[in-house]
Amino acid sequence: MKKNYEAIVIGGGIVGCAVAFELAKRGLTDILLIEKGYLSSGATGRCGAGIRQQWGSKLNARLALESTHIFEHLEQYTGYGQSCGLQQGGYLLVAYTEKEWAQFQENLKVQQALGIDAKALDLQQAKEIVPFLNTEGMFGATFCEKDGHANPFHCTMAYAQGAARMGAEILTYTEVTGLRTQSGRITGVETAGGDFFGADLVINCANVRAPGLAKLVGEDIPVVSERHQALVTEPVAPLLRSMVMSFHRSFYVQQTPHGSFVMGIGPHEEPSFNTRSSWKFLEKNCAVICETLPLLRKLNVVRQWAGSYDLSPDHIPVIDEAKRAKGFYSVCGFSGHGFMVAPRIAILVANHLTGQTDDLDIRTFSQERYQKGVFLLEPSVV
Ligand SMILES: Cc1cc2nc3c(=O)[nH]c(=O)nc-3n(C[C@H](O)[C@H](O)[C@H](O)COP(=O)(O)OP(=O)(O)OC[C@H]3O[C@@H](n4cnc5c(N)ncnc54)[C@H](O)[C@@H]3O)c2cc1C
Structure with missing residues (x-):
């Protein structure tokens, strides 16, 4: 395995795999995805995999609508050879x-x-x-x-295999235990096995473990x-x-x-x-x-x-770059509906990280909203 990558994604649930895929699709093929268990071993593999567009907030309705369009042809979109089970x-x-x-x-x-x-x-x-x-x-x-609903294992595998086909490496059964920084920038991750992998871009998609990882670089995420x-x-x-x-x-x-x-x-x-x-x-x-x-x-x-x-205070995801570790992004706080919005969120994250435009403003998801008291309230959640 190489020791340095353009980008490292932490977490092999649907969010991490979709982010790796969308980054690879935009030309960042030198990616390492690190998962502490097997792919989908976290919330993704335990979820109802329901996909609904009937939301009360415009933001969630839009995220789900645009994600549904991708779920409707995820097999062709990712080049996956099996059905992703959308019903x-x-x-x-x-x-x-x-x-x-x-x-x-x-x-x-x-x-x-x-x-x-x-x-x-x-x-x-x-x-x-x-x-x-x-x-x-x-x-x-x-x-x-x-x-409707889909098969969460197949959807995640579709993204993971699609990313791998474009050059991404996937390392399972490897836990990220440390983060290294230099002069206020992320430089890479340490694993439980004692390895260090370097990258100046690290995307933290570790779901409920994301706040704990972000804390290592001084970031407090209220999830x-x-x-x-x-x-x-x-x-x-x-x-x-x-x-x-x-x-x-x-x-x-x-x-x-x-x-x-x-x-x-x-x-x-x-x-x-x-x-x-x-x-x-x-x-x-x-x-x-x-x-x-x-x-x-x-x-x-x-x-x-x-x-x-991974409950956020307003049930809307948090997407943020750490202030004291530039290049370290957390994508978490999906609060029980991360499966259904993962395709669109991954596009938003990848567009932002590769300097492409997006008609959704990524700053909407910054946790600064909590400090400013601007909660994006969603009235219809289970
Ligand atoms: C019972 C239940 C039902 C649900 N039903 C629905 C539903 O119907 N529809 C819907 O949209 N959503 C649903 N959800 C929510 C949905 O499952 C999540 O929002 C979504 O799967 C989040 O994806 P993720 O990739 O962020 O998280 P995860 O799938 O949890 O992936 C994060 C991964 O990070 C890995 N990880 C953590 N720490 C580290 C580390 N230090 N190093 C390396 N890897 C690490 C974990 O092992 C995990 O695999 C449900 C959740 C549950 C629990």
């Missing part, structure tokens, strides 16, 4: 309170202004999409046919780790084409192309790096999902797992 059966977002229903009407205005084909449904129309939906207590729903759990059932014949989601009850449920149901429910826990599964989650999740979709009562759960959200 666009729509998201059915259900409202349980009057306030939430009013917010959904506001969200629709934002989405429709961007050309997102989302619409409001009454309860009868919602049942036409999901006939076994228990609509008791619901006020209404919104639906966007182009929302915390929160455990989120999910489970999967035995596979059955196709029953549910759309993702069903509630912000008020904080759940999502979908059926994968394989026939299994994947679902989760928000925890509202104290920040921690805990990724152990809990009995409490299993009980609560099953109770809420079976009340909403009673047909699923008969299914057996085959596995449950946990991962971490």
Whole structure:
């Protein structure tokens, strides 16, 4: 292996792999991506991989819309020889309170202004999409046919292999443990195995571990780790084409192309790096999902797992260069929806780092917004 690179990317989740791919696509082929486990071993491989454009903030709606366009042809875009498993059966977002229903009407205005084909449904129309939906207590729903979900392992691998084909090197099972700087600039990274790899550009895509790495160069990023759990059932014949989601009850449920149901429910826990599964989650999740979709009562759960959200104060990512280590960028704080916006964020980061123009302003994502009190509030998150 070489000892010096043009750029080093830390983290082999979808964000790191997409950033490496987009940089390579822009001619930076001398890239090293370092991952402490295997590719997708972090949040990416544990996520629901849902892709929705029905956001309340214009920023998130736009990031998701433009990312969806890439997911729709990710195989051709990256030269990947397999399907990335995109299934666009729509998201059915259900409202349980009057306030939430009013917010959904506001969200629709934002989405429709961007050309997102989302619409409001009454309860009868919602049942036409999901006939076994228990609509008791619901006020209404919104639906966007182009929302859906994909296979997170294949999507990440598509980016990683695409980057490698253009010359990027990928080093797995190697943890970055130190950062070196000189005269206020990053000069490279140290690994747990005692190696040093030099680069004057390092992109920190380590998700919940990103703030800890940034701290090594004096940067305080207000992103915390929160455990989120999910489970999967035995596979059955196709029953549910759309993702069903509630912000008020904080759940999502979908059926994968394989026939299994994947679902989760928000925890509202104290920040921690805990990724152990809990009995409490299993009980609560099953109770809420079976009340909403009673047909699923008969299914057996085959596995449950946990991962971490890298929660930022306003649920919008942070993209920043360290003040005391120029050339060291952190890209984190995706807060539970990093999979679906990773394609567009990676383009934005790569455009910025290679001096290309972008009609999104990268400064929007600077954490300076927190110091200035300019929170980019997103009203519709699980
Ligand atoms: C249960 C659950 C459900 C979710 N559902 C959805 C969803 O439906 N839709 C959606 O859009 N998002 C969802 N998310 C969020 C989504 O998973 C993340 O936002 C996204 O995967 C973030 O990608 P990433 O590449 O930044 O992080 P990760 O995939 O976590 O990648 C970071 C990588 O960095 C590596 N790393 C960390 N420290 C070091 C180090 N020191 N040296 C080397 N490598 C290091 C880690 O091993 C990891 O592989 C969900 C998350 C969870 C936990």
